[in-house]
Amino acid sequence: MDTIVTPSAPTVTTGPLPASRKVYATPDAAPDLRVPLREIELSSPLEPPVRVYDTTGPYTDTDVAIDVRKGLAQTRRAWVLERGGVEEYAGRAIQPIDNGNVKDSVLRPFPQAQQPLRGIDGKPITQFEWARAGVITKEMIYVAARENLGRKQVLDGAEARLADGESFGAALPAFITPEFVRQEIAAGRAIIPANINHSELEPMIIGRNFLVKINANIGNSAVSSSMEEEVEKMVWAIRWGADTVMDLSTGRNIHDTREWIVRNAPVPIGTVPIYQALEKVGGDPTKLSWEVFRDTLIEQAEQGVDYFTIHAGVRLAHVPLTASRVTGIVSRGGSMMAQWCLTEHRESFLYEHFGDICDIMRKYDVSFSLGDGLRPGCNADANDAAQFAELETLGELTRVAWDKGCQVMIEGPGHVPMHKIKANMDKQLRECGEAPFYTLGPLVTDIAPGYDHITSGIGAAMIGWFGTAMLCYVTPKEHLGLPDRDDVKVGVITYKIAAHAADLAKGHPAARLRDDALSRARFDFRWRDQFNLSLDPATAEKFHDETMPKEAHKTA
Amino acid sequence: MDTIVTPSAPTVTTGPLPASRKVYATPDAAPDLRVPLREIELSSPLEPPVRVYDTTGPYTDTDVAIDVRKGLAQTRRAWVLERGGVEEYAGRAIQPIDNGNVKDSVLRPFPQAQQPLRGIDGKPITQFEWARAGVITKEMIYVAARENLGRKQVLDGAEARLADGESFGAALPAFITPEFVRQEIAAGRAIIPANINHSELEPMIIGRNFLVKINANIGNSAVSSSMEEEVEKMVWAIRWGADTVMDLSTGRNIHDTREWIVRNAPVPIGTVPIYQALEKVGGDPTKLSWEVFRDTLIEQAEQGVDYFTIHAGVRLAHVPLTASRVTGIVSRGGSMMAQWCLTEHRESFLYEHFGDICDIMRKYDVSFSLGDGLRPGCNADANDAAQFAELETLGELTRVAWDKGCQVMIEGPGHVPMHKIKANMDKQLRECGEAPFYTLGPLVTDIAPGYDHITSGIGAAMIGWFGTAMLCYVTPKEHLGLPDRDDVKVGVITYKIAAHAADLAKGHPAARLRDDALSRARFDFRWRDQFNLSLDPATAEKFHDETMPKEAHKTA
Secondary structure, eight states, X not given: OOOOBOOSSSOSOBSXXXXXXXXXXXXXXXXXXXXXXEEEOOSSTTSOOEEEEOOOGGGGOTTSOOOTTTOSOOTHHHHHHHHOOEXXXXXXXXXXXGGTTOOXXXXXXXXXXXXXXXXXXXXXXXXXXXXXXXXXXXXXXXXXXXXXXXXXXXOTTHHHHHHHSOOTTOXXXXXXXXXXXXXXXXXXXXXXXXXXXXXXXXOOOEETTSOOEEEEEEOOOSSOOOHHHHHHHHHHHHHTTOSEEEEOOOSTTHHXXXXXXXXXXXXXXXXXXXXXXXXXXXXOGGGOOHHHHHHHHHHHHHHTXXXXXXXXXXXXXXXXXXXXXXXXXXXXXXXXXXXXXXXXXXXXXXXXXXXXXXXXXXXXXXXXXXXXXXXXXXXGGTTOHHHHHHHHHHHHHXXXXXXXXXXEEEEEOSBOOGGGHHHHHHHHHHHTTTOOEEEEOOBSOSSOTTOHHHHHHHHHHHHHHHTOXXXXXXXXXXXXXXXXXXXXXXXXXXXXXXXXXXXXXXTOTTTHHHHHHHHHHHHTTOHHHHHHHSSOHHHHHHHHHHHOOOTHHHHO | OOOOBOOSSSOXXXXXXXXXXXXXXXXXXXXXXXXXXXXXXXXXXXXXXXXXXXXXXXXXXXXXXXXXTTOSOOTHHHHHHHHOOEEEOOOOOOOGGGGTTOOGGGOOOOSOOOOOEEEOTTSOOSHXXXXXXXXXXXXXXXXXXXXXXXXXXXXXXXXXXXXXXXXXXXXXXXSOOHHHHHHHHHXXXXXXXXXXXXXXXXXXXXXXXXXXXXXXXXXXXXXXXXXXXXXXXXXXXXXXXXXXXXXXXXXXXXXXHHHHHHHTOSSOEEEOHHHHHHHHTTTXXXXXXXXXXXXXXXHHHHHTOXXXXXXXXXXXXXXXXXXXXXXXXXXXXXXXXXHHHHHHTSOOHHHHTHHHHHHHHHHHTOEEEEOOTTOOSSGGGTTOHHHHHHHHHHHHHHHHHHHTTOOEEEEEOSBOOGGGHHHHHHXXXXXXXXXXXXXXXXXXXXXXXXXXXXXXXXXXXXXXXXXXXXXXXXXXXXXXXXXXXXXXXXXXHHHHHHHHHHHHHHTOTTTHHHHHHHHHHHHTTOHHHHHHHSSOHHHHHHHHHHHOOOTHHHHX
């Protein structure tokens, strides 16, 4: 069984997955690093333990005491300080508006305050700048070891598996070296979302020559839950495999909620700053301004948010292109900016101040996630003039951001029928200079609300195969309501399936090891091993037990 | 809400889906036919009702009284008799072994007995033979109207939608005429599984130039449920969209169970006759013989089974090709035949008597579903020598069956990573002369037991797009246990998503109408219409209500 220890404090899920233990690899290039992996022990003496990529952070390490009021260990701060080019400073004072002007008694500031870091002008700060300067950072060494699952050399048969795959022009290597990571980042083909103020981070890489990653969205509800519950949503999502988490919270205590999440997050945290900016102007998009937005960027950058969705591609001239659509503009950020542009009748402040935005994000190494505010909201609107015009603008902005020294990925749709998916990937690679693509689904039909994790999982597997670097999950509640705990789990596992299927099809040299180990367990009727190797051991065991509950049926 | 009326007798689910009513089209070529459709009424005066393909049979027609002890109306018997070439005869006497030698008190024979029909030598019997003879049957007229959703002429924009799609060499017409159906059947590219003894059937067509279809497997449990419960499994599967149902029952009362199912089935019923033959020889595959098998074929053909899975492609020389596999032979029928071949050290009686099998199946117009007994049981074994050698043999057998006048489809895998799926489709088309492909999934990764409806739904959508004519569903319980009612529903809906996504991608001229209607409802916040247009209205509404339960939230 899946042993979940949930003590009264901390109120987050801890403890290892079944038959699993946390192990740490120590890269030769930086033996002080401890790169986490999960090792699944098998019952057959003929079967070595299976190592799998581990997103779960210290929460599954039995040797780590978790206290969400203290946050995770700030291991990474030393790496940032030792390579220099940064300074501690007082930081922006937290204002009542940051938390929706709630009464002091309702505020829940994170107990441990610290001074933020920012880059010093004229020195490299971002992973992109270090990579371009020829410097291999600890983050790069870390992700290389992580992608190799701790292996120190090329896996037997790696070349054959690569040759057997189809990667559509990607160039997965048989073995990931730190130098390869540096080159990919310098080329803009990969990013390590890693704000210098997110010291709790276990770095990960997003790029099409690496394992396909997945993101889970969380957000606090209007009826505010406790901060521990907000942290638990993140912990729960990474337990099942989310590589990054976007905090889409709105409403009150938004600043404090984010602080609690970042301080307890071993994965990169993404946000959509315009959501908080909108809160600050009372919910009226036409009242948004560069000043409010700028201030919000700095506020969130100081907290350690690793990537920002910025909808700077919604240009005034694009808006009329959506007039004949079936579902208009469905992106929340996109519709806010479109409304602003139409009201002001000029280009959005995001587009006009894009260089300024870059300067702020560079100073903290916040990565861009250039938002697709004009993504199609139904199959009928897929690949239309509005969507592709925005994508071309995102390509233009990618080059601006690179020139400014920033890391960049590009968001993609949405709702797209199967035969139009590849055109999205091909155009994105062409327009955006191979910057990583980060897509929502896409959903391949509109007729299955309640099952949109599946309609989108189909599209996600395909676009992941074609080259998308990170897949944003969709839960069964998409279009209908707020996901609960079970929905988050189903969404994450569906997307792990999609990402893994993509890795297999690309010919990733090690992806099939887990499939093969599970298939051998299946052939041998080693049920217990089959459960333990699966993405969701507890559910597999439960389903099995409904028909054959006896323990003897699990090992025979 | 989904109004399900479940009276004490009959114990099957009846009543229409929400906002839906059964309508019947009457084709000009045969105005006596009543071709069922479902019409979904919408709340906006600007929106016409949406007609959708309807697999649910009379169970959702409020004008039909259902009594499972009487079976459905035998409308089709007159069509068969009027075109001639058949005779009534006494039929094979039911033997105790047919029902596993259970005591008389346990037998549950279907209350209404009838004399079976069989073809008279020298006359056309099968749809294939009629088609080749240039005759358009009522079944062909019926399916043409059904595929057109009752439309009498080409839909506006049909040509543009076809041009916008990608069908990989399929040739979907803008409008389906009875003559087109005849041509496709004559060419072997499509089948209408329609045993002359299945008089309750609402004919449907399987071929890559038609809507993609799905099959659901059902089977009685060892702990025998009542006959009404067995019928309900079929009724439940077709309620959610199963186009055909395979009865994979084993154990006692197997003959009677099948009789109850066929007499109450408006959809084609498929079986794997070797399963019952194995029961008759006490479960030992080496005791199987042509005589027992032959007798079982006649028994089931007289009952009205519409298609038989026949594993005649497992040849003696293929078996050693599986020796180095990770999961050997996973098909139940395939492993039985392999064991038989190895024990006898000769070709299987299925292969040696294939001509005789054709002669029997032709006489009742039972379609072949040529089984892939050597399908891969894991990604590692996909597209290997054993699998493809069998597929080549299936191509050889297809031509034999066609020469004998039979309708044929071909079963396909199984477990296949995404990049190897298309090779399956292409080889099947080439080897089997474009006979319809009928695939299980394929599952695109092995690591998600408990979620194999999703791992397989991804592969199913893709291979459906590439040209597979019918997709065999997989439930969440695959590899783990027996599916319950909820599992069957989730499996069917997942496969409706896959099939519909394939239709959309192929550019089917009418497929997108439902997506567009639902998307307009979404854009207008017509929640009630959104639920009613979805594949599972009750679930969509339930999910919505967890966040926004008020009625006002559904219409605003």
